[in-house]
Amino acid sequence: MSSALPDDPQPRDADQSRPLRARRSRGVGIVLIFVYAILAIGATSRAIYQMVTVYSQAPIPITLSAISGAIYILATLALFLPGRVWYRVAWVTISFELLGVLVVGTLSLISPAVAGTGTVSDGAVWSNYGIGYGYIPVVLPVLGMLWLRSRRGQFSKTTSVEATSAEPSTAEPSSAGS
Amino acid sequence: MIEWYAIVAAAIAAAAGVLCLVLGLFGVKPGDLSMGAVALVELLLLGQLGVAIAQPLVGNPPTGSLVEFYIYLIVALLIPLLAGFWALVERDRWSTVVLGIACLAIAVMVVRMNIIWTGHIA
Numbered sequence: 292m293s294s295a296l297p298d299d300p301q302p303r304d305a306d307q308s309r310p311l312r313a314r315r316s317r318g319v320g321i322v323l324i325f326v327y328a329i330l331a332i333g334a335t336s337r338a339i340y341q342m343v344t345v346y347s348q349a350p351i352p353i354t355l356s357a358i359s360g361a362i363y364i365l366a367t368l369a370l371f372l373p374g375r376v377w378y379r380v381a382w383v384t385i386s387f388e389l390l391g392v393l394v395v396g397t398l399s400l401i402s403p404a405v406a407g408t409g410t411v412s413d414g415a416v417w418s419n420y421g422i423g424y425g426y427i428p429v430v431l432p433v434l435g436m437l438w439l440r441s442r443r444g445q446f447s448k449t450t451s452v453e454a455t456s457a458e459p460s461t462a463e464p465s466s467a468g469s
Numbered sequence: 470m471i472e473w474y475a476i477v478a479a480a481i482a483a484a485a486g487v488l489c490l491v492l493g494l495f496g497v498k499p500g501d502l503s504m505g506a507v508a509l510v511e512l513l514l515l516g517q518l519g520v521a522i523a524q525p526l527v528g529n530p531p532t533g534s535l536v537e538f539y540i541y542l543i544v545a546l547l548i549p550l551l552a553g554f555w556a557l558v559e560r561d562r563w564s565t566v567v568l569g570i571a572c573l574a575i576a577v578m579v580v581r582m583n584i585i586w587t588g589h590i591a
Binding site: 314317318319321322325326328329332333336337340344425 | 534536537540544547548551552555559561562563564566567570571574577578
């Protein structure tokens with residue numbers, strides 16, 4: 292009896308807030324995925340173009356740009372596709388991305404060969420912490436990690452989102468006694 | 470390339486981007502205003518394409534890389550279409566935010582395209 296009292300209001304509270312919160316989380320996720328997609332297309336197409344044309348003049352920054360482009364493509368897919376495996380892939384790629392932008396950003400400050408600024412490549416995506424891309428490359432993985440962390444609960448109760456969408460069928464008699 | 474066209478296009482795209490972002494964050498679903506703003510940006514990009522085709526023909530060829538310019542332009546042309554398509558599929562406020570981000574990305578890309586056209590290699 293005493294355990295039923297504190298238990299009872301909690302699920303109802305959560306039920307009211309979950310659909311809205313889930314929708315917002317999904318919305319933020321869509322925005323995040325869209326930004327990733329733009330960055331993926333931009334970085335990859337530019338890197339491919341530079342590899343075909345001027346690769347020998349600035350091999351290090353162009354290779355780094357190509358790697359970052361591939362990572363962005365993988366991260367975009369992993370954020371978009373459902374399931375626990377892709378959730379893990381998203382964590383791995385976004386972590387790698389943050390590591391990459393920090394390491395390459397730092398190296399580019401020390402070594403002009405890595406930075407490539409002023410050369411034909413005009414710098415890699417991750418040079419100087421992504422200054423050429425408005426510092427988005429260093430901010431994005433942090434936002435991505437925050438979003439992934441907020442979704443963590445979904446993977447302990449995998450079908451909770453589906454369950455709340457089928458809410459109108461008031462199967463719970465306890466909710467009637469409010 | 471005609472520089473003023475790129476500047477005007479970038480400014481309008483940036484304004485459209487801010488408009489859609491604000492609309493989206495205030496909870497407005499994609500509607501005539503936001504979709505119209507994105508359509509205008511797409512039209513400006515098509516105008517940019519026309520400018521890029523016409524300019525070398527009238528004796529004003531690029532001093533930078535034309536191929537790189539066109540890669541940017543093609544990607545830029547696709548972005549509003551993707552965002553608009555998404556806004557039609559999923560009609561909620563976040564799609565309006567996506568439309569705004571698309572326009573802002575276009576603004577940056579148009580500025581960048583102008584730099585590429587004139588040649589950014591010192």
